[in-house]
Amino acid sequence: xxxxxxxxxxxxxxxxxxxxxxxxxxxxxxxxxxxxxxxxxxxxxxxxxxxxxxxxxxxxxxxxxxxxxxxxxxxxxxxxxxxxxxxxxxxxxxxxxxxxxxxxxxxxxxxxxxxxxxxxxxxxxxxxxxxxxxxxxxxxxxxxxxxxxxxxxxxxxxxxxxxxxxxxxxxxxxxxxxxxxxxxxxxxxxxxxxxxxxxxxxxxxxxxxxxxxxxxxxxxxxxxxxxxxxxxxxxxxxxxxxxxxxxxxxxxxxxxxxxxxxxxxxxxxxxxxxxxxxxxxxxxxxxxxxxxxxxxxxxxxxxxxxxxxxxxxxxxxxxxxxxxxxxxxxxxxxxxxxxxxxxxxxxxxxxxxxxxxxxxxxxxxxxxxxxxxxxxxxxxxxxxxxxxxxxxxxxxxxxxxxxxxxxxxxxxxxxxxxxxxxxxxxxxxxxxxxxxxxxxxxxxxxxxxxxxxxxxxxxxxxxxxxxxxxxxxxxxxx
Numbered sequence: 434x435x436x437x438x439x440x441x442x443x444x445x446x447x448x449x450x451x452x453x454x455x456x457x458x459x460x461x462x463x464x465x466x467x468x469x470x471x472x473x474x475x476x477x478x479x480x481x482x483x484x485x486x487x488x489x490x491x492x493x494x495x496x497x498x499x500x501x502x503x504x505x506x507x508x509x510x511x512x513x514x515x516x517x518x519x520x521x522x523x524x525x526x527x528x529x530x531x532x533x534x535x536x537x538x539x540x541x542x543x544x545x546x547x548x549x550x551x552x553x554x555x556x557x558x559x560x561x562x563x564x565x566x567x568x569x570x571x572x573x574x575x576x577x578x579x580x581x582x583x584x585x586x587x588x589x590x591x592x593x594x595x596x597x598x599x600x601x602x603x604x605x606x607x608x609x610x611x612x613x614x615x616x617x618x619x620x621x622x623x624x625x626x627x628x629x630x631x632x633x634x635x636x637x638x639x640x641x642x643x644x645x646x647x648x649x650x651x652x653x654x655x656x657x658x659x660x661x662x663x664x665x666x667x668x669x670x671x672x673x674x675x676x677x678x679x680x681x682x683x684x685x686x687x688x689x690x691x692x693x694x695x696x697x698x699x700x701x702x703x704x705x706x707x708x709x710x711x712x713x714x715x716x717x718x719x720x721x722x723x724x725x726x727x728x729x730x731x732x733x734x735x736x737x738x739x740x741x742x743x744x745x746x747x748x749x750x751x752x753x754x755x756x757x758x759x760x761x762x763x764x765x766x767x768x769x770x771x772x773x774x775x776x777x778x779x780x781x782x783x784x785x786x787x788x789x790x791x792x793x794x795x796x797x798x799x800x801x802x803x804x805x806x807x808x809x810x811x812x813x814x815x816x817x818x819x820x821x822x823x824x825x826x827x828x829x830x831x832x833x834x835x836x837x838x839x840x841x842x843x844x845x846x847x848x849x850x851x852x853x854x855x856x857x858x859x860x861x862x863x864x865x866x867x868x869x870x871x872x873x874x875x876x877x878x879x880x881x882x883x884x885x886x887x888x889x890x891x892x893x894x895x896x897x898x899x900x901x902x903x904x905x906x907x908x909x910x911x
Contacts, residue, residue: 463561469535469727470500471561497541501688503534504728504780505558505617509633509656511717513579518709519590524579524598528605530615530634532570533727534558536684551681556619556629556723564613572605572615572634583647602642605634614655617721619679626678628661631697631719658697658719666701668715673699675719691781693723724780730787731779732910733887735840737771737880739903743871746853749808754861761803763810765871767851768797769903771880773829773840774910777887784836784887789829791843798851798871807862810855815870824848837884842877849876876903 463471480486480495509528514521539553559569579598584590607615612635619629633656657672664674675697687693700716744764751759775789802810830841850872857864879901885891889909896902 460563463563464566466561469502469533469558469560473498473500473535473537497539499538499540501536501538501725502727503536503556503558504531504724504726505534506531506722506724507617507631507633508720508722509717510720511656511715514714515711516714517711519584519593520582520595522579522581524577524581526577526579527575528572528633528636529575530570530572530605530607531728532559532607532615532617533561534617534723535560536723536725538684551685552622554621554627554681554684556617556627558617559607559613559615564616565608565610566613567608567610570607570615570634572607574600574603574605574636576600577603581647596647602639603636604639606637607634609635619660621679621681621684626661626680628659629679630660631658631721632656633719656719658699660697666699667703668701669703669705669713671715673701673715675699687723687725691725694720696720726781729779730911731777731784733775733777733838734792734908734910735771735773735775735885736906736908737769737773737903739769739771739876739901741767741769741873741876742900743767743873744900745873746869746871749802749855749867751807751857751862759805761805761808761855763800763802763853763855763867763869765851765853766799766801767849767872768799769849769876770795770797771842773842775829775831775838775840777833777838784833786831786833786838789831789840791825791827791829794824794848796849796851800851800853802855807857807859808855808867809858810853810867813852813854815850815852833887834884837886839881839884841881844877849874873900875901879903880905 585592614635621627698718748760772792827843855867
């Protein structure tokens with residue numbers, strides 16, 4: 434092969450690494466595509482269509498450029514602290530992000546492909562898109578707790594009060610029309626270590642939660658972590674550096690195993706260079722998981738129909754005018770109908786539980802008692818609450834083990850109970866009414882002990898002696 438031909442091929446090898454959009458490439462469909470490797474495929478297409486490439490190597494595929502779809506998950510665990518004149522502000526938070534990405538491998542020059550010698554690699558997400566990429570990344574603020582000091586008569590601060598921070602004060606925003614907050618970008622050369630940057634979603638405050646005279650925790654903010662390169666830290670700007678590296682060897686091993694998890698730890702402190710200036714401390718880690726496959730979601734519905742007989746309540750005791758001791762038996766049939774919906778995250782054949790909600794809960798009680806004409810019994814609301822208050826809309830937790838799921842229905846007090854009020858009708862009876870709450874409260878415990886195979890249409894009926902029978906049905910929605 435001539436030197437001129439080698440130079441032509443070398444020039445094309447560098448195209449995808451050194452430029453985003455070389456002449457002749459069309460990335461206009463990126464935001465409409467669901468393929469994380471969309472841009473790399475467009476690059477290869479442009480190379481194939483080039484006259485110089487065709488002249489050098491014909492129609493052979495530029496296989497020295499390879500692309501692998503990734504699903505990136507980043508979990509930020511962070512601790513912030515600001516010591517200033519009026520007190521100390523502090524917060525601990527956990528933020529989880531997920532987005533599609535690609536791994537591009539560049540195997541030297543074309544005729545060197547058989548040597549499997551990696552010249553460069555790049556990891557970029559969210560992809561495919563032209564940033565910002567609304568909808569490509571998802572972010573969830575799992576927890577945020579802390580306390581800040583606020584001045585009630587700002588700026589004088591003669592009156593101070595402490596305000597507790599809560600998760601629901603903030604919203605995690607991965608991208609807006611003007612800004613792509615959530616992203617990851619690494620580049621590595623051959624056997625060298627990768628350099629890159631990880632950016633978190635922007636945390637914005639719910640304006641209704643902003644007390645007057647509070648400081649920096651109320652400002653929209655995001656975190657930026659540099660891996661490799663400069664080791665400068667700017668904690669007050671939430672810009673940090675990690676000395677943990679990502680190597681080519683780790684990438685190649687992950688190609689075999691299907692995933693890679695790496696934690697990047699950091700810590701930094703900044704003191705304002707003026708008398709009595711504030712000191713800001715930031716430490717934590719970003720745990721990055723790269724799954725070498727696109728992540729999909731499965732939505733499932735679980736339906737429970739249960740019949741319960743509760744005859745364990747005490748009878749109504751009374752005396753007739755003759756002095757004879759009598760009793761009236763009271764019992765209850767309770768029909769429960771529960772519907773839950775949950776989402777599973779799936780990468781290749783591996784599933785994990787993402788979230789779930791109690792969609793609805795209906796309790797239909799039927800009262801039975803010996804009607805002697807002495808008492809009139811009715812079903813009434815239980816004291817202080819609706820029988821299903823706080824249940825529908827509650828969190829349905831769960832766990833996937835192998836190809837089965839265990840669901841954890843919330844144990845809301847008295848959600849599965851029905852109350853009875855019996856009014857005495859005769860003058861010789863005690864005028865103290867009979868009250869009782871029926872329902873053993875065991876249905877949720879039984880359901881939470883079930884392990885359900887993840888099969889569309891799966892159904893199971895379980896009978897507990899002669900007082901409880903329930904049927905569970907699973908349906909795959911998507």
